[in-house]
Amino acid sequence: MDHPSASRLAVPEEDVIEAKAFIDLFMIAPQTLVDHAAFRCMQLGAGCAISLPSAPAIGLNRILGIAELDDLDTAYAWMSKKAGRRFLQVNPNAAPQQTRDWIRKKGLLPEGNGWAKLRRAAPITPLTHTGDIGTRQVNVAEAKIFGSMMCAGFNFPANLMPLWSAIVGKEGWTCFFAELKGKAIATGAMYASNGWAWLGGGATIPEFRNRGAQKALITARLNEGATQGVKSFVVETAQPTANDPNISHANLIAxxxxxxxxxxxxRFSDVS
Structure with missing residues (x-):
């Protein structure tokens, strides 16, 4: 893993904590998975480029939190040599003109509606959640169950189960199950560092969706993060539109x- 000099342009703290989470995910991934799945990560300033070609998710095949053009060039050259669908994530409304020009010159094309970035402050008093869904932290002995549930929820290949299993019990990470009548039906994860926390890993078994599991898991992580000294929480989800609503976005707003x-x-073009 490479560590070039820090970027000079400011990167939003909301992106910094997200990049930290994925850098840490790479650092704690089992070496066998890193080798067999060609999992790679390069840190650049406050951001990173990350590649896991067998994962269908954009989150594991992207450039994130990089602002300086020299660093973007480095990340682009690195990512262009990787397999799979690859992406650069940028807030175009905050990017300087030179960055937007760079994106055009590289032939990178926007795909989909983008990702909504959301933030909230830590609750002053513990939040409550009503309903039949309970939550609890995942025990290290349950790491494989947690990993397999996340793979199933995100439609990841089963061979990536060790990736998500590896975060259970690791420093900075807190993992949760949502349960219905004692049965684990959903997962959620939190990565905390320096007063910030990133929320991810929200996956629900299909037959138990739309019952409030993710709202319960959001509440549980907010409460736990507050006890750990987290001041600000961030999360991202698909940007909803009038014709394409997103229940995850609605849950977060609620x-x-x-x-x-x-x-x-x-998206990177197929021709590097």
Whole structure:
């Protein structure tokens, strides 16, 4: 893993904590998975470029939190040699003109509606959640169950189960199950560092969706983060539109998050 000099342009703290989470995910991934799945990560300033070609998710095949053009050039050259669908994530409304020009010159094209970035402050008093869904932290002995549930929820290949299993019990990470009548039906994860926390890993078994599991998991992580000294929580989800609503976005707004910007996903062309 490479560590070039820090970027000089400011990167939003909301992106910094997200990049930290994915850098840490790479650092703690089992070496066998890194080798067999060609999992790679390069840190650049406050951001990173990350590549896991067998993962269908944009989050594991993207450039994130990089602002300086020299660093973007480095990340682009690195990512161009990787397999799979690859993306650059940038908030075009905050990017300087030179960055937007650079994106055009590289032939990177926006795909989809982008990602909504949301943030909220830590609750002053513990939040409550009503309903039949309970939550609890995942035990290290349950790491494989957690990993397999996340793979199933995100439609990841089963061989990536060790990636998500590896975060259970690791420093900075807190993992949760949502349960219904004692059965684990959904997952959620939190990565905390320096007063910030990133929320991810929200996956629900299909037959138990739309029952409030993710709202319960959001509440549980907000409460736990507050006890750990977290001041600000951030999360991202697909940007909803009138014709394409997003229940995850609605759940976050309902639990006190506010959208602060939208990042576009600029896809690499097939020709490097």
């Amino acid at each position: 639990t006190g998050f506010e959208q602060i910007y939208t990042r576009m996903n600029y």
